[in-house]
Amino acid sequence: MISRKIVMKKQFNGTPTLEDFEILEEPLNVIQDGEILTQAEWHSVDPYMRMVSVGLKDGEIMPGRQIARVLQSKTTAVPEGSLVMGNFGWRDLTVYKPEADVNYDNFYVLQEMKGLPESFALGAVGRIGNTAFFGLTELCSPKEGDTLVVSAAAGAVGSVVGQIGKIKGCKVIGFAGSDEKLNWMKNDLGFDHVFNYKTINIDEALKLAAPQGVDCYFDNVGGEFTYHVMNNMNLYGRIALCGAISSYNSDKSKPYTIPVNYHNWIYKQIKIEAFVVTRWKSRWLEGITQLRDWVLEGKLQIKETVVVGFENMPSAFISLFKGDNIGKIIVKSSP
Known part of the structure; x- marks a missing residue:
């Protein structure tokens, strides 16, 4: 058996380019007792992969999660034909030995999707959705009547955060980078205010949309944008620091220069807490079950930008940093 894999040919210098990637073939061993053979059907590409790539060596496989079909199985825990979520990286065939204890961040048999697209398990009904759900509800603790600001609000995480904010009774202000995204956020997702x-x-947009100040901020971008939001926050404002895409392609040999108004931060007693979603791994199914049910009830609208073809994963990944996608960008392995 031969598996295809996509490796980082050379370390990225700024924004990744197609020349930085290479598709290689790799022979696979025959599966042994306790192992499974899977074939990828859907791949996820996400901004965090750019940050993680700094630790990769030239020629190493790109990291990432996939929804895969079990072609062969030598374990009763994972039957042939079942669908699994696996943190297998950018590859089409994988031999894997499931652990005795389920690690929802690395591998699990897909939960009942109740008719929803299986690709949602890489987005709003999976790790992405849990990032939005736990990051917002646990760290920002939104209350009815609060004002919530979301950056990168038309992206995979941000679009879910804003909708959960509406479910919780918040006034939601979303920022994105195109009129098409703003129309989707306003007309389909129900955001109260949207800005390009x-x-x-x-600063002027926030004073217009939130004259009484901002209570919660879900930060996906960092940098100068966050500086302006903090300046408009209320006493005891809460910030969930999820991502910093504005700095992912910067020169890592130089210190980040992020403006901060320490006076506001201190005297408004603003709480800013960074997180990785695996903090809530013991509650993983709680999150995705709630998200799945909200989708089925029509409370969460999901949009995917689908790229077809395993070989097109690099271009799909690069498009993240151009802001081309609306909602979750997903790669379908084959037509």
Whole structure:
């Protein structure tokens, strides 16, 4: 058996390019007792992969999760034909030995999707959704009547965060980078105010949409944008620091220069807490079950940008940093 894999040919210098990747073939061993052979059907590409890539050596496989079909199985725990979520990286065939204890971040048999697309398990009904769910509800603790600001609000995480904010009774203000995204956020997702961060003054937009101040901020971008939001936060404001895509392609040999108004931070007693979603691994199914049910009830609207073809994973990944996608970008392994 031969598996295809996509490796980082050379370390990225700034924004990744197609020349930085290479597709290689790799022979696989015949599966042994306790192992399974899977074939990828859906792949996830996410901004965090750019940050993780700094620790990769030239020629190492790109990291990432996939929804895969079990072609062969020598364990009763994972029957042939079942679908699994696996943190197998950018590869099409995988031989894997499931652990005795389920690790929801690395591998699990897909839960009942109740008719929803299986690809949702890589997005709103999976790790992405749990990132939005736990990050917002546990760290920002939104209350009815709170004002919530979401950056990168048309992306995979941000679009779910904003909708959960509406479910919780918040006024939701979302920022994104195109009129198409703003229309989707306003007309389909129900955001109260939407702004194109490329064409407006962020501070003025916040004063217009949140004259009483901001209570919660879900931060996906970092940098100067976060500086402006913090300046408009209320006493005891809460920030969930999820991502910092504004700095992922910067020169890592130089210190980040992020403006911070320490006076506001201190005297408004703003709480800012960074997180990785695996903090809530013991409650993993609680999160995705709630998210799945909200989708089925029509409370969560999900949009995917689908790229077809395993070989197109690098271009799909690069598009994340151009802001081309609306919602979750997902790669279908084959037509």
